[in-house]
């Protein structure tokens with residue numbers, strides 16, 4: 343699998359025109375959700391390359407990252423003459439790039455796609471690296487394929503219409519990237535002031551954060567080994583996220599991952615001696631900006647059951663990526679049910 347370079351654009355329309363131009367597509371489909379149709383599409387349509395494009399819109403939100411949305415997009419492509427030489431432009435956050443990438447890579451066994459990431463989370467993480475897919479039966483990304491975008495374009499200006507919650511959600515994946523990288527990057531990311539969003543500072547951090555992901559994906563595109571580092575926080579995090587929809591208290595992906603990171607750094611602390619002061623720094627950040635997720639000990643079994651579906655698992659054991667220190671990645675770690683429940687206790691202690 344070859345990897346595209348993710349670009350933070352200086353002149354977005356010029357870069358978009360160029361990215362579309364090199365594809366020589368026979369027709370172009372722009373996939374949006376309700377919000378990106380309203381906030382982002384008008385700017386994108388300034389591209390002369392898009393004057394005859396088809397626009398497909400699906401409802402926003404992770405609850406719509408499902409087979410019904412995929413079917414709606416496949417149907418639209420089929421009824422509007424899409425061929426293998428057509429191009430999809432995914433204009434949106436992680437939900438749009440995950441579904442759009444999945445639909446593109448399966449329609450007629452594969453058409454090309456470009457991600458134009460309009461959320462911080464999409465820009466720092468989801469749009470890059472070729473993981474595509476949909477949720478299924480209450481499980482995150484249960485169905486999907488690895489299929490990279492031709493190009494990933496980021497226009498920081500799109501982030502200006504994001505609310506604080508979605509900025510924080512994206513920042514959580516930047517925290518994850520810093521944790522698997524270096525202490526210097528961890529310090530830099532923690533210094534960023536979430537109370538006063540400065541977009542030019544964010545751009546510098548974002549660029550470095552994307553490169554952390556790109557370096558990992560380059561080494562192991564199909565997650566056979568080191569790419570599992572990018573899943574730090576997700577064994578617990580995806581269980582929290584799935585559970586949040588079950589109990590009708592939906593949590594944004596990045597919030598669930600921040601909660602998952604706290605549990606997994608605690609597990610790292612008890613099993614690998616991860617530094618307590620860094621665990622507490624993360625706990626402080628979480629409490630200040632992400633709040634907590636309420637559940638009781640009666641819910642432990644259900645959360646545990648969700649963790650048994652993690653894609654990193656290869657037997658009856660649950661697979662974690664843990665850290666011995668900042669940047670000291672230990673993949674393929676396991677934990678007993680008692681240890682996992684101890685993490686839930688620690689999380690609920692507040």
Ligand SMILES: NC(=O)c1ccc[n+]([C@@H]2O[C@H](COP(=O)([O-])OP(=O)(O)OC[C@H]3O[C@@H](n4cnc5c(N)ncnc54)[C@H](O)[C@@H]3O)[C@@H](O)[C@H]2O)c1
Pocket residue numbers: 375376377378381382402403404407434435436437438440460461462463464467468469470471472473474482483500501502503504505508511512595596
């Ligand atoms: N494939 C991967 O490697 C990968 C990595 C991380 C996360 N993900 C997936 O990404 C998804 C989360 O991504 P997300 O946080 O971008 O979610 P999202 O795509 O749902 O976007 C969040 C919200 O912001 C709205 N929005 C998007 N752009 C906007 C803009 N510019 N202005 C105003 N509103 C805007 C959306 O409509 C939505 O309501 C999850 O499904 C997660 O599983 C995938």
Ligand SMILES: O=C(O)C(=O)C[C@@H](O)[C@H](O)[C@H](O)COP(=O)(O)O
Pocket residue numbers: 467471473482483515565569572573576653
């Ligand atoms: O790119 C990766 O690899 C990741 O794990 C990035 C994660 O942030 C992302 O949430 C991903 O979708 C999780 O994948 P999954 O394989 O655990 O479903």
Ligand SMILES: [Zn+2]
Pocket residue numbers: 467515576595599
């Ligand atoms: Zn994630």
